[in-house]
Amino acid sequence: MISLGKITELAHHTVCSIIGEGDRVVDATAGNGHDTIFLAEAVGPSGQVYAFEIQKDALLKTAERLKQKNLDKRVTMIHSGHERLFNYISYPVSIIMYNLGYLPGGDRQITTKYDTTLESLKQALTLLKVGGIITIVFYPGHEQGADEKKHLLSFCRNLNASEYAVLHKVLLNQGNNPPELMVVQKKLFCSDLSG
Numbered sequence: 001m002i003s004l005g006k007i008t009e010l011a012h013h014t015v016c017s018i019i020g021e022g023d024r025v026v027d028a029t030a031g032n033g034h035d036t037i038f039l040a041e042a043v044g045p046s047g048q049v050y051a052f053e054i055q056k057d058a059l060l061k062t063a064e065r066l067k068q069k070n071l072d073k074r075v076t077m078i079h080s081g082h083e084r085l086f087n088y089i090s091y092p093v094s095i096i097m098y099n100l101g102y103l104p105g106g107d108r109q110i111t112t113k114y115d116t117t118l119e120s121l122k123q124a125l126t127l128l129k130v131g132g133i134i135t136i137v138f139y140p141g142h143e144q145g146a147d148e149k150k151h152l153l154s155f156c157r158n159l160n161a162s163e164y165a166v167l168h169k170v171l172l173n174q175g176n177n178p179p180e181l182m183v184v185q186k187k188l189f190c191s192d193l194s195g
């Protein structure tokens, strides 16, 4: 049973409805590797996960966890900011997951920032397959996170509605600025038969 109060679980649940075996997908913020492992299991042995992370220690620990689970061959670990997606990926992907903010248990000064997040998101929209989704978990409870929320909402609200569907999920009855989830889907093309 899904726990609706856990936004990261809700992001996984949403991804499960789209992802398939053999897919190419992206974890834009690998961190401690929970999302990377989830994606690697979901794409199966014929799929591929591209996992970005700027902190080398986190990247190495995630690589070790993947190896222990025998998932390492399905994952390309990339020690780079996700604002450089285009430098590493040139074909369509079905899922791009962002879990923004800082590494739990790590240095809180090393956090995602709205300008690089937006740059990455623009590239992600281009790389996304038709029908594919981008999930973004963001944390408005800290200063950089509040900034990110403001810019993300403004950017996503203005995405062309004939090309993208954008969903924003918020826990209305929880105090202290809880995390929120945004989901963007590249719409299926449909011909206009209205004449």
Ligand SMILES: C[S@@+](CC[C@H](N)C(=O)[O-])C[C@H]1O[C@@H](n2cnc3c(N)ncnc32)[C@H](O)[C@@H]1O
Pocket (backbone or CB within 6 Å): 028, 029, 030, 031, 032, 033, 034, 035, 036, 052, 053, 054, 055, 058, 080, 081, 082, 083, 099, 100, 101, 102, 103, 104, 110, 111, 112, 113, 116
């Ligand atoms: C909330 S954590 C991610 C948690 C992770 N998805 C997991 O499952 O454990 C956010 C991560 O984003 C990383 N980060 C910050 N800026 C980044 C950037 N420009 N590109 C890629 N990762 C970045 C941080 O180092 C941090 O590890």
